[in-house]
Amino acid sequence: xxxxxxxxxxxxxxxxxxxxxxxxxxxxxxxxxxxxxxxxxxxxxxxxxxxxxxxxxxxxxxxxxxxxxxxxxxxxxxxxxxxxxxxxxxxxxxxxxxxxxxxxxxxxxxxxxxxxxxxxxxxxxxxxxxxxxxxxxxxxxxxxxxxxxxxxxxxxxxxxxxxxxxxxxxxxxxxxxxxxxxxxxxxxxxxxxxxxxxxxxxxxxxxxxxxxxxxxxxxxxxxxxxxxxxxxxxxxxxxxxxxxxxxxxxxxxxxxxxxxxxxxxxxxxxxxxxxxxxxxxxxxxxxxxxxxxxxxxxxxxxxxxxxxxxxxxxxxxxxxxxxxxxxxxxxxxxxxxxxxxxxxxxxxxxxxxxxxxxxxxxxxxxxxxxxxxxxxxxxxxxxxxxxxxxxxxxxxxxxxxxxxxxxxxxxxxxxxxxxxxxxxxxxxxxxxxxxxxxxxxxxxxxxxxxxxxxxxxxxxxxxxxxxxxxxxxxxxxxxxxxxxxxxxxxxxxxxxxxxxxxxxxxxxxxxxxxxxxxxxxxxxxxxxxxxxxxxxxxxxx
Amino acid sequence: xxxxxxxxxxxxxxxxxxxxxxxxxxxxxxxxxxxxxxxxxxxxxxxxxxxxxxxxxxxxxxxxx
Numbered sequence: 001x002x003x004x005x006x007x008x009x010x011x012x013x014x015x016x017x018x019x020x021x022x023x024x025x026x027x028x029x030x031x032x033x034x035x036x037x038x039x040x041x042x043x044x045x046x047x048x049x050x051x052x053x054x055x056x057x058x059x060x061x062x063x064x065x066x067x068x069x070x071x072x073x074x075x076x077x078x079x080x081x082x083x084x085x086x087x088x089x090x091x092x093x094x095x096x097x098x099x100x101x102x103x104x105x106x107x108x109x110x111x112x113x114x115x116x117x118x119x120x121x122x123x124x125x126x127x128x129x130x131x132x133x134x135x136x137x138x139x140x141x142x143x144x145x146x147x148x149x150x151x152x153x154x155x156x157x158x159x160x161x162x163x164x165x166x167x168x169x170x171x172x173x174x175x176x177x178x179x180x181x182x183x184x185x186x187x188x189x190x191x192x193x194x195x196x197x198x199x200x201x202x203x204x205x206x207x208x209x210x211x212x213x214x215x216x217x218x219x220x221x222x223x224x225x226x227x228x229x230x231x232x233x234x235x236x237x238x239x240x241x242x243x244x245x246x247x248x249x250x251x252x253x254x255x256x257x258x259x260x261x262x263x264x265x266x267x268x269x270x271x272x273x274x275x276x277x278x279x280x281x282x283x284x285x286x287x288x289x290x291x292x293x294x295x296x297x298x299x300x301x302x303x304x305x306x307x308x309x310x311x312x313x314x315x316x317x318x319x320x321x322x323x324x325x326x327x328x329x330x331x332x333x334x335x336x337x338x339x340x341x342x343x344x345x346x347x348x349x350x351x352x353x354x355x356x357x358x359x360x361x362x363x364x365x366x367x368x369x370x371x372x373x374x375x376x377x378x379x380x381x382x383x384x385x386x387x388x389x390x391x392x393x394x395x396x397x398x399x400x401x402x403x404x405x406x407x408x409x410x411x412x413x414x415x416x417x418x419x420x421x422x423x424x425x426x427x428x429x430x431x432x433x434x435x436x437x438x439x440x441x442x443x444x445x446x447x448x449x450x451x452x453x454x455x456x457x458x459x460x461x462x463x464x465x466x467x468x469x470x471x472x473x474x475x476x477x478x479x480x481x482x483x484x485x486x487x488x489x490x491x492x493x494x495x496x497x498x499x500x501x502x503x504x505x506x507x508x509x510x511x512x513x514x515x516x517x518x519x520x521x522x523x524x525x526x527x528x529x530x531x532x533x534x535x536x537x538x539x540x541x
Numbered sequence: 542x543x544x545x546x547x548x549x550x551x552x553x554x555x556x557x558x559x560x561x562x563x564x565x566x567x568x569x570x571x572x573x574x575x576x577x578x579x580x581x582x583x584x585x586x587x588x589x590x591x592x593x594x595x596x597x598x599x600x601x602x603x604x605x606x
Binding site for chain 2: 389390392393394396397401403404407
């Protein structure tokens with residue numbers, strides 16, 4: 001790996017190697033992932049931790065698009081917990097900026113809404129952490145290369161795809177020419193303009209909106225609070241919105257809302273952007289433009305995230321307005337949902353039908369993200385005089401009244417979606433935070449430590465009730481108690497509370513830490529129900 | 542949502558509301574109404590009731606005035 005200097009960042013360049021496939025008959029791999037962005041790399045790292053072989057194909061030989069563009073910068077708690085499970089959270093925490101306080105402002109510095117997400121957090125990870133997307137991708141690549149269960153093939157562009165009922169065929173173009181390979185499961189993580197989707201004829205009809213933003217990454221020394229500041233109406237931007245976010249390496253993300261339908265070339269011209277930044281920081285403050293680019297609203301949603309044996313994750317399946325940091329985070333959480341299901345199916349422990357629940361769970365999550373992001377757009381860009389009058393009323397009242405502050409919507413930041421309507425869930429399907437655990441033998445654990453293999457976790461305060469399932473390889477049994485060395489201590493019942501089992505229920509957690517079920521009684525009927533839900537394949541064990 | 546009268550003093554309420562608008566031009570009146578709608582909505586609180594109120598307001602035709 002070579003590191004190169006791009007806009008003051010050191011960025012990696014990974015080595016292309018000629019695949020051995022050229023000299024063989026067509027090879028079939030358990031999983032082929034197309035696209036090395038957040039969704040594709042998270043899935044590859046996830047499968048690596050679960051010991052599943054895969055090939056990831058990426059067009060270029062570095063992380064990030066055109067290097068220095070920071071792209072997705074806000075990582076939500078659920079995503080950070082996933083990274084902790086994958087073993088890269090420490091690196092991310094060292095490099096990035098954790099934060100929990102957000103403020104919405106009008107005028108120069110009039111705060112009309114403020115939140116601190118740390119107050120209600122039970123997780124080992126902070127509510128949010130800001131870091132340039134390419135760092136996350138870089139750490140994921142390093143982790144994948146370290147675990148060595150699959151391989152990343154750089155400079156490998158997919159130029160044709162055929163989807164059969166039992167597998168897919170993929171044609172790859174490399175510096176050495178083209179070759180075909182086959183996948184039992186193909187996962188498309190190619191983004192909005194996915195060539196895989198196009199080759200399969202799966203249209204999504206993207207909608208172009210009139211929203212325009214100028215996205216800029218600025219390096220400066222001026223000390224500003226490490227918080228998220230969003231101006232609903234800023235005097236430095238002709239009364240339009242401005243975003244101010246810290247990230248790694250002393251770089252700040254400053255976004256400027258532009259007039260609807262603005263010329264994207266003009267609004268992101270460096271000299272035009274610099275003038276705006278000067279107004280924001282003060283005319284005597286030195287700064288450096290690291291990256292600047294326009295953003296124009298585009299949205300789309302795929303009808304089904306599964307087609308034959310092809311699965312779609314991240315922007316390839318859904319794109320929403322960026323308010324609330326839902327794009328990258330939902331791609332990471334798509335991968336988190338998919339990894340363990342693929343692993344169970346490939347290990348023969350669950351039937352293929354388990355993978356139908358992927359679209360069943362992640363498509364409603366995408367619709368939810370779309371709805372919430374669209375509401376923020378409506379608040380920030382009132383359509384027509386009536387809506388503008390309404391928003392002015394909210395701003396005027398927010399200076400005095402708590403209830404109006406609650407309506408100031410500059411982007412509700414993404415939280416884990418609950419899989420309430422899934423065939424897998426018996427109940428609400430919510431995500432459990434990455435709890436800090438202490439064992440009877442004094443060892444410290446995190447809840448994610450128990451989720452790295454693809455076992456479904458059964459957690460109870462009673463050992464006896466889980467006895468019938470203790471020899472089934474698909475389950476991991478965790479006991480809250482004080483008898484055995486690896487029992488989880490819970491003196492003040494905080495763990496039982498967080499798991500929702502203070503009443504003596506047992507909780508069943510999926511490897512993505514979503515609740516599969518809670519049972520008060522756990523007899524034959526409940527066990528049969530559970531086996532049916534997880535599409536369990538009965539084998540001699 | 543209730544459509545039977547709940548107001549203790551309907552005439553006085555109307556009078557106070559009309560008074561509030563007395564010296565305002567149309568944009569200022571619209572601003573006042575918007576603020577008032579938000580304040581009153583918070584007194585109601587229930588999303589179900591509010592949705593019904595919005596639907597009722599939308600379905601009363603303006604030409605009936």
